[in-house]
Amino acid sequence: MPDEKLRENYSELTDAEWAIMKVLWEKESCTAGEVQETLQEERNWAYSTVKTTMDRMLKKGYLELSKIRNLQLFKSRISQSTAKSGELKRIAQKAFGGGIVPMMQHLLENENLSKSDLDQLRKLIDDSDR
16 A cells, blocks of 8 residues: 555645645545635635645655546545654654653643543553553
């Protein structure tokens, strides 16, 4: 799967790339015009902005392109999981010296998590021990 090769060379997505990837993950494959229309209310980007960004993402290896006559369909080459993992590693490295435990400690001590959030975290930890 292409995602595995990208995992090693992955660099963080920009905010614009995240917005585009979310549309592609939802639709699986679509044209730049469809992405632009989907993001119209949220971002109000011109078609040329979306297409230029997607072309750059194609060059970075984040997207693949299929051509059907003169129709260009874009599809993600990285999974949501890979993107999220890369983003978490970047944040952990930048703010916590790479440590996940100090990051989680900060969240627990400073983010006023609800009882429901804490219960869900306990369940995830308990389930991962099995």
